[in-house]
Amino acid sequence: MSKSETAAEPAKVLESPYRSLRTWPVALLLCAMVFCLFVPGLIEDGPSMLWAIKAFGPLLCCMAMLVWWVMFSRARWFERILAPVGLIGAATAVLSLSDISMLRSAALVFTIPLGFAVFAVTIILFQNTLGFPRTLIALVAAALAFSFSLLLKADGMWGDFSMGFKWRWGKTVEENLLVKDPSSPANSSSEGVLSQRPDMELIQAALQKPEWGEFRGGAADNIFHGPFFARNWSSNPPKELWRIPVGPAWSSFVVAGPLLFSQEQRGDKEAVVCYEASSGKVLWISEYLGRFEDDLGGPGPRSTPVLAAGSLFAQGANGSLVRIEPTSGKIVWENDLKQIASRKPPMWGFSASPIVVDSLVITYAGGNEGLGLLAFDIETGKLKWSAASGVQSYSSPQLLTIQEKKLVALTSEVGLQLYEPATGKEVLRYDWTVTGYRACQPHLLSGNRILLPSGMGFGTRLVQLDTSAEPWTAKEVWTTRQLKPDFNDFVIYKDHIYGFDASIFTCIGLEDGARQWKGGRYGKGQVALLAESGLLLIASEDGDLVLVAADPTGHQEVTRIKVFNNKVWNHPVVVGDKLYIRNAEEAVCFQLPVE
Numbered sequence: 001m002s003k004s005e006t007a008a009e010p011a012k013v014l015e016s017p018y019r020s021l022r023t024w025p026v027a028l029l030l031c032a033m034v035f036c037l038f039v040p041g042l043i044e045d046g047p048s049m050l051w052a053i054k055a056f057g058p059l060l061c062c063m064a065m066l067v068w069w070v071m072f073s074r075a076r077w078f079e080r081i082l083a084p085v086g087l088i089g090a091a092t093a094v095l096s097l098s099d100i101s102m103l104r105s106a107a108l109v110f111t112i113p114l115g116f117a118v119f120a121v122t123i124i125l126f127q128n129t130l131g132f133p134r135t136l137i138a139l140v141a142a143a144l145a146f147s148f149s150l151l152l153k154a155d156g157m158w159g160d161f162s163m164g165f166k167w168r169w170g171k172t173v174e175e176n177l178l179v180k181d182p183s184s185p186a187n188s189s190s191e192g193v194l195s196q197r198p199d200m201e202l203i204q205a206a207l208q209k210p211e212w213g214e215f216r217g218g219a220a221d222n223i224f225h226g227p228f229f230a231r232n233w234s235s236n237p238p239k240e241l242w243r244i245p246v247g248p249a250w251s252s253f254v255v256a257g258p259l260l261f262s263q264e265q266r267g268d269k270e271a272v273v274c275y276e277a278s279s280g281k282v283l284w285i286s287e288y289l290g291r292f293e294d295d296l297g298g299p300g301p302r303s304t305p306v307l308a309a310g311s312l313f314a315q316g317a318n319g320s321l322v323r324i325e326p327t328s329g330k331i332v333w334e335n336d337l338k339q340i341a342s343r344k345p346p347m348w349g350f351s352a353s354p355i356v357v358d359s360l361v362i363t364y365a366g367g368n369e370g371l372g373l374l375a376f377d378i379e380t381g382k383l384k385w386s387a388a389s390g391v392q393s394y395s396s397p398q399l400l401t402i403q404e405k406k407l408v409a410l411t412s413e414v415g416l417q418l419y420e421p422a423t424g425k426e427v428l429r430y431d432w433t434v435t436g437y438r439a440c441q442p443h444l445l446s447g448n449r450i451l452l453p454s455g456m457g458f459g460t461r462l463v464q465l466d467t468s469a470e471p472w473t474a475k476e477v478w479t480t481r482q483l484k485p486d487f488n489d490f491v492i493y494k495d496h497i498y499g500f501d502a503s504i505f506t507c508i509g510l511e512d513g514a515r516q517w518k519g520g521r522y523g524k525g526q527v528a529l530l531a532e533s534g535l536l537l538i539a540s541e542d543g544d545l546v547l548v549a550a551d552p553t554g555h556q557e558v559t560r561i562k563v564f565n566n567k568v569w570n571h572p573v574v575v576g577d578k579l580y581i582r583n584a585e586e587a588v589c590f591q592l593p594v595e
Helices: 003-008 024-038 050-072 077-097 105-125 132-151 173-177 200-208
Strands: 152-157 163-167 239-245 254-256 259-266 269-276 282-289 306-308 311-315 320-324 331-336 355-357 360-364 373-377 383-387 398-402 405-412 415-419 426-431 443-445 449-453 460-466 473-480 491-493 496-501 504-509 515-521 526-530 535-539 544-549 557-562 573-575 578-582 586-591
Touching: 024 050, 024 105, 050 077, 050 105, 077 105, 077 132, 105 132, 105 152, 105 163, 132 152, 173 239, 173 259, 200 254, 200 259, 254 306, 259 282, 269 320, 282 320, 282 331, 306 355, 320 360, 355 398, 355 405, 360 405, 398 443, 405 449, 415 449, 426 473, 491 526, 496 526, 526 573
Parallel strands: none
Antiparallel strands: 152 163, 239 586, 254 259, 259 269, 269 282, 306 311, 311 320, 320 331, 355 360, 360 373, 373 383, 398 405, 405 415, 415 426, 443 449, 449 460, 460 473, 491 496, 496 504, 504 515, 526 535, 535 544, 544 557, 573 578, 578 586
16 A cells, blocks of 8 residues: 555544533523522412422422433443432431431422532533543532531421521420429429419409400401500610510410410420410410421411310310310310311311300311311310311311301312301302412401402402302402412401512502502511501511501501511410510510500
8 A cells, every 4th residue: 555545544533432511401400490499489479389399399300410410411321320329329328317307398498409409510510521530529519518408407498488497406495395394384284273373363254254365366357456556666665574485386375364375386295385474484284195297387286275165275286176274274175186077187287276156166177078167065075066168278267247147257278168156057158269278367348248368379359248048149349469368367457458468568458459559578477457556567477576557558667676586477466565476486575665
């Protein structure tokens, strides 16, 4: 072969077994993960199931990353096999050593996504590094990211679906409460504990006519009547009278003279606790077995007790319905709603606060086959009647008087139902189906009109009842998407509705549902009305106490103070000039300034 022929042949180049990685798909998955983690909490007009995007979206992105790596990354097959084994092994090892609170939603929205995201970012940065080192560096970085969870314990989610965390080595308030304190009552009912008090006659009279005897008060409107309160808290601030630790719960207070009652979680037992209103001192603790805990709300009861007929009735998140002697804490009877209603606790626990009507205590359990609404004899605890209802509700039965008839109202995912309290006969069923649940209370207005809140993605509707013939019917007057309370209360003052449109406070006209103003980010907080003062008392989700003018012309924040350092979903209670407010860790009593 001649030299010219040899020169004409193309030079042979050895193909490298290493190729730069195809990283644009994983970059898109990282963006999708960020969207799932942060965007759902910012959507003001989304459906109630947005939490599912945040809970499961990041995990789906992680699974998609594995598919990308194995099928489309261009990595060598040795790397394609090694990385998934290393990621899954590291995540499994970390979770096996993590605090138990990190094994559920926290793992889905934090631990696993953090490790996978760091792996993906490292791969993008080192995509042109040849060979095994790029995969090894990414796996080490991911393992370190996973391991950060070893330092944490989950503290439930906030209203925007973001997960709260605390350092693992810190003790919770509940853990500290479980340490026996010889100076406080034993963690059990203490019969006769109040019998020697010199004000026993006052206590007995107050128990018969409590100032604030049930959830949202006797009128079920969360409106407080009392003195005219000062607006300038800078020069005349509320006076903190006492502050005490409490067990976790989203319960409010019941007030009867010198006594306060609320519910708490204490270890493997739910508790009803009686406090001295003037000092916050524990007078008795009545406990019964049961612990419910979910990743959104955390542990503890969701209900508020009801004080009526000289007895205290409380419903636990795990399904216990108890009657308690209010001067001693002695449990008179206990029923298990799980067994009676043939159902497991709902996703976020049994949340209804019971009501007492004549000789019956009525509560919502949401069972099938006519076991939705339940009525029990207050003396014996025996089931007197049951009625069909929806199965997805976190609201409470509510007593209304319409056409001089006492009726029990209930909202659920199917709409609004009215029942005769003595028999459970359904008087009205207004169908307005929502996906998910309802958690807020209906509001009866003059002219046989009912305001029906329906939460995220659906809004609020005013319906007009027709009571001319049985069964009663109702028709829509207006529907607005400008007021979408999730589990946040609203109040009515001078023909206007004040409440939460998702996490932003708003004012809506009662006649047409038109928005008057929207302003003030208070999270998923609660609101009450100080009627004589024309003030809205807002407990913001992040722990502030805020006064806002009940004025339809615009949002006017009057003043605010910081009360708690953790989230607040509990309803505040005002009796006279005393404000009682709590969250899942502390309870505080303020004396409000009066003009």
